[in-house]
Amino acid sequence: MANKFKSSATPIPIDQAVGTILSHDITEIRPGQFKGAAFKKGHIISEEDLPHLRRVGKEHLFVLHLEAGEVHEDDAAIRLCAALTGSGVIFEPNPSEGKISLRAAHSGLLKVDVESLMAINLVPDICCSSRHTNSIVEKGDIIAAARAIPLIIDEKTLVKAVGVAEKAGGIFSIKPLSQPKSGLIITGNEVYSGLIDDKFAPIVRKKLQSFGCEIIGTLFSPDDKTVIIGEIKDLLEKGAELVIVAGGMSVDPDDITRVAIAEAGAEDVVYGTPVLPGAMFLYGRFGDIPVLGLPACVLFHRATILDLVLPKVLAGEKITRKDFAAMAHGGLCLDCDECRFPVCPFGK
Secondary structure, X not given: OOOOOOOOEEEEEHHHOOOOEEOOOEEEEEOOOEEEEEEOOOOEOOHHHHHHHHHOOOOEEEEEOOOOOEEEHXXXXXXXXXXXXXXXXXXXXXXEOOEEEEEEOOOEEEEEOHHHHXXXXXXXXXXXEEOOOOOEEOOOOEEEEEEEXXXXXXXXXXXXXXXXXXXXXXXXXXXXXXXXOEEEEEEOHHHHOOOOOOOHHHHHHHHHHOOOOOEEEEEEEOOOHHHHHHHHHHHHHOOOOEEEEEOOOOOOOOOOHHHHHHHOOOEEEEEOOOOXXXXXOEEEEEOOEEEEEEOOHHHHOOOOHHHHHHHHHHOOOOOOHHHHHHOOOOXXXXXXXXXXXXXXXXXX
């Protein structure tokens, strides 16, 4: 595409350069100490810069002149980032080489409007990149960065990009994670009778406690539907805000945990997901209280469907069949010899 801009670089005395834009880098050499750019292309000259410029031997500068309808990259980045930020996202309006980084104002779950992000990047001369949506982030983490690609951008182009972000209500946001009082039920005749040691509870407790969740009870049940229903109701009566039932989630005739959860009154139950490991996972709710049914894969894999769903649940999201279907893309664990989750493709 041909350059539509009429901005040109012309030399002017430095005492007339305040407020103008450098059209090139200015190199400074201090023997044995420093060699590099004292001022970079695009820098806006200030009164404080003049002594420094004279020290590097500059009495004239080549500067850019903005025409009507043109915006400097720094101003463009500030306007763009103001539109990109939703709840829980902040930025410092001090671009570095035209780029601004967006940061998490608090820890939580990063949410990215992926379709709007793509629409932003379909606008010519705009660049915005981010971490994956549904990433867990800490306060101060960089979650995205944005800039105008050229030094000077067409105002109409910038307005179009800003409009996409504003229409979306901000493309990036951070949902805080709750710390619900949690109850665990471990099912299985072998564990209940003491024939084998339970392995579920330590794993699940560790995952919950990593998010600061209080565990108010761990109950053990035989493969008896009536008993499981009774223990679910017991945990709810004791104030559980999250119920996790582990074991008995397969399709074998004696695996009746999923039936017990449904008959205990769970609503919007979704059983089965396109995530591996995690095909026989269950999600449902008792009113606003989530219930998760864990298959045996949680025992054998460090990262499973539980690690993908739990942060969403703690962020207050209600998971639907459509949500699970969308998780198919990226939902295949590679079962690496050394697990590096979450720094890996699983769940991305």
